[in-house]
Amino acid sequence: MDYTLEVIPLPVSDLDRAKEFYETKCGFHVDIDQEVVPGVRLVQLTPPGSGCSVVLGDTVWESTPGPTPEPGSYQGLQLCVSDLKQAREELTARGLELSEPVSYADADGATFMYFTDPDGNGWSIQEYKVRAARPLREVI
Structure with missing residues (x-):
């Protein structure tokens, strides 16, 4: 399943x-x-x-048990792209404020940039170059 x-x-x-x-x-x-x-x-x-x-x-x-999260309380939401430079160009052209790319290692998947929504929910965008050749799902 x-x-x-x-x-x-x-x-x-x-x-x-x-x-x-x-x-x-x-x-x-x-x-x-x-x-x-x-x-x-x-x-x-x-x-x-x-x-x-x-x-x-x-x-x-309202229909789920447990506490209700506050706006801005979500951190670490992550998007992946195969080309961080291209994504940065597209998003900044749209007016999105992003951090400068940060590379934590030389390995694929180790470079990120970050942004927050108007409430402060935090997102990262990870460059994962292998996605250009091997997407997670078939494109229809």
């Missing part, structure tokens, strides 16, 4: 501001933006090429 990670709920304080940030500055595709039940709006976005999406909001945790 295969198990796929397809959606991560992401705590944000303002759905419209977060949607605009992820769509405009990060280039995520808006999959869903609708009221699913009265008073509950669902905004789901997917990074280009990804099989996993984020669902924005503060009401997505």
